[in-house]
Amino acid sequence: MDDIQSLYDIKQLAELMDDRKNGETPYLLILGAGASFSSGCSSGWKIVEDVLDKYHLLDSYRTQEPEELSDSAKLELFWDFLKARSQTARYTALRRHIEGEEPSIGYICLAELIQAGYFNIILTTNFDIFLERALQSIGMIYPRDFAVLVNGYQIEEHVLKSLNFPKPRVKVLKLHGDLYARIFQFRPNEIFEFTDKIQQTIEKLLEDDAIIVGHSMQDTDLNRCFHIEGGEIWYVNPNEPTADSAAGNLREIRETFMTLNGIAGYFDQFFIRLHYYLLRESQRIREQRAHFYYQSGRELYELSNSSSNPEDYLHWAIQDFRVAADLGFTEADVYYQIGQSYDKHPNSREYNEQAIEAYSWCLELNPNFKGVHRNRGRRYMEQELYDEAIKDFQLELSLNPGDSDARDWLLQARERKMLEYIYEQGRITNRDYRKLFEVSRSIATKELSLLVEANKLVRKGTGRGTYYILPEEGE
Template sequence: MVKRKELQEPKKISQKRLVRIFKDIKGVKSEDNRFCFLIGAGASKSSGIQTGWELSEEWYQELQDDLEVDELKTWEKAIKFDAKKVGEFYSHLYKKRYESCHQVGYDKFKRIMESAEPGLGYVILARLLADEKHNFVITTNFDYLIEDAIRMYTATKPFTAGHEIMAQFISSQTERPTIIKVHRDLLLNPFNDEEQTKKLKDEWGKALLPIVKNFSLLVIGYGGNDGSLMDYLTEIDAKDRKPIYWCIRNEDDLNDKIRKLLTSNDFIVEIKGFDELMHSFNFAMDYKIFKDLDDIDNHQFVIAAKKRVETLKEKKRELLERLQKEKPEDISEETREIFTSAERYLLKIAYEEDTDKKEDIFKEAIERFPDNVELLNDYAIFLKNSKKDYDKAELYYNKVKELAPESGIILGNIANFLTEVRGNHELAEKYYEEAILYKKNDSVILGNYAIFLGTTQKKYDKAEKYHYMALSLDENNANNLGNLGNLLILRKKDFKTAKEYIEKSFKYTKEDQLDLLAELWFYRYTHYSEWREEAEKELDKLVAKGAKSIGWNFEDHITIAKENGHPNIKKLQEFADAISKE
């Protein structure tokens, strides 16, 4: 790197002019004008973290209290200490203050920084980093305010290089918010004393060069008191970097290092503070971060948080459904502890084989948790499938619908009940459509609706559309694959394509899915002569095991088999009756 020559003074612009630049860049969608933020400790003050200057003052006062007068004067003379410029001696003061116990100093920083929450300024900065092209931050801070703000208040995940080892993974071409901590991350042995902050690590120097070459530095809250970063920037010829915009409250506070760095290509921007500058950006960029804060339930942050909670609940529900199918002795107590209240009962119900005892557990659970949607929904299904108490099942379906009127799963279950039990196909179709409206990405609901459309309503085109929609969400769903094969046979008599889906369905069907296996072997026995002999043997075994698909209509398949000259229609009918009738 070539040392810069002395050049004339930097230009001065107002905060308004600086903000206007950002607004203009956004307006013209400029790709060539990008800023990299250089953030120092001054930016973190409103978030509850002391500035470097404040810490320096605190440490100096403590050294005055702890050291003998002669020892203090000798030390001050050795480092040419100037109390009026106490902040410029930050690293010296830190080393002296904690020389007898480095860990105490580190623990102090941990206590301060780990409890800090991003202030309003950092919330706005997070939006700038995530939504605009200005996605880089270089910082001498080791706190987590920037990355916390990005994770909490945007939908973006940042990349943080908190150690020089990570420098090799920094790309100036990335659009991901990237945070470069040149003095390391809080948990990675950060640099504080003068030896550590004297010279920038070579790894950082190499990684930062493309950034300062292609990004204008916007410096906020940084006093330029460390040797490492300031010396690095000063050694770069002004012609080999973009302009620097140095934000400061008072121009008189610029130290000699800063004055030596800045040239006529650079700018001094007088601001009232980090937060105030960010407030101006918020207004100029027309962000809606603070809109509708009084309407908490409908604020974008709350909606996003609710979505995360719902996702977590869904994952927990998926785990519960998986455990309900496993043997109780295979479930550890630690895993059971994940589930509380009504969920514990649902596990107990799943492991109880006696129908009457199972109902007793349901009743006890509902008495304790009368408004638990999952519990009431499962009880309605139990009443329908196991007890055949359809009136009581309908009563509970209606109750659970009142509690969860926008639950796609509940609406889908009610639609199944209406068409299978009540024969009210018109109302069932309405519920299916509502279910999809509220849970449009559920392959099971889409698949059930497709079956209903094809087998009950004979709306084959629409049925095929929904079968493919279901498979687009879960291409390995055995039920949906087999049902699409069924539809293709009935609708188009496309035996070749149907065979492909039936065979794929076999691939993903589990051994305990006797009902589905019976249907798939039935299709093989009915329409594919090469499988007929084996299919007959497998169907005999499945019927003997009690495989059932109650209510499934095989009549159209039998009609097609007769047209195609099936050799044993009588046996075919026997299988159909054994599988589909009580």
């Protein structure tokens, strides 16, 4: 249920952020490595393993030690390798892991939120420049519209002065270095300490309300800056913090500590949803957002299969599919998925009209979409609209003659309409059946015979005088 609660909580956070637009200090934003995975950056452990392999750091151990080295031993080798390297050599070794590809859709959404004034100060432990590139891609100009401050690269006085100066409004403070400045504070002893003045400044910043995204809080220097006294924390991470983790400890000491985990805890998921609630009128990335919501709906639909409360996941799946459609997602499947979600809902019968509408929109976009006529026909059956149901089942069979479910439903629909006819007329003949359903004599004979064999009809008379009635009670 954490997935579902977090989806509701993002809406609450968006309202709180919007309220601050009226003169209050925006939330402080803290970004970690998880922010950049979807942009092509490697995880920390992937970097370690690749460096060990690329630079043959394990070769001697493979010949000397039959057993594989422990993870801690591998980390020591990795750190020793970096210790012996210059900043340029570190840049060469780490560049392809940190440089990534293009800023993800989550970064573009974040950039637009920053541009709109929802964040002023961003602390990041990342070396990459995805945020800077995202800001520039939406028209923000460096250094006019945003400043980038690199701890350990620019002199301390410049960093402190820039943070306190009102212009530019947006400041990005890179705590552990920068890819193109070729400053990489990566080893444990390098990230255990800030200078006194930098630490005091960060401590002051962390007294305000903050949102932590993509950061597992394993950086000792930053963790030391959090104190008991301080504002609310929103911790955005796919995983719930454990009691013995730094995030878990912070939850214990801060009065307000909100977690957004599960689906909503991923960087792209979080910022795309936040962007939608706060800046839904933006057209720049409409197509990308539409695709995101479609994929998110599919994921939530799948999660409903393993949930003890599938209706919650299906509710959000339907919401995401509808947002995708509203944003211009033009593939018919988005409406098919909405209909499927209603079909799967535990209270499915309450949503007949909504499901029919969704399937009808699907057929507007793709009249030959297999399965849709069958599913809509079943919904018509629920509403006792047998003519519409029969037409849909016949259309489904014309598209997919091997659909046995559609054939079974067609027979059921004809049976129910036939029963209505008999209730009114008292009987039905082969000719009546042919006229009622526009079928051949052979089909009418076959289907009437099946109903007789199933004891649903009784045959009376012979030859041209044959007719069929409902069985008497007890027959």
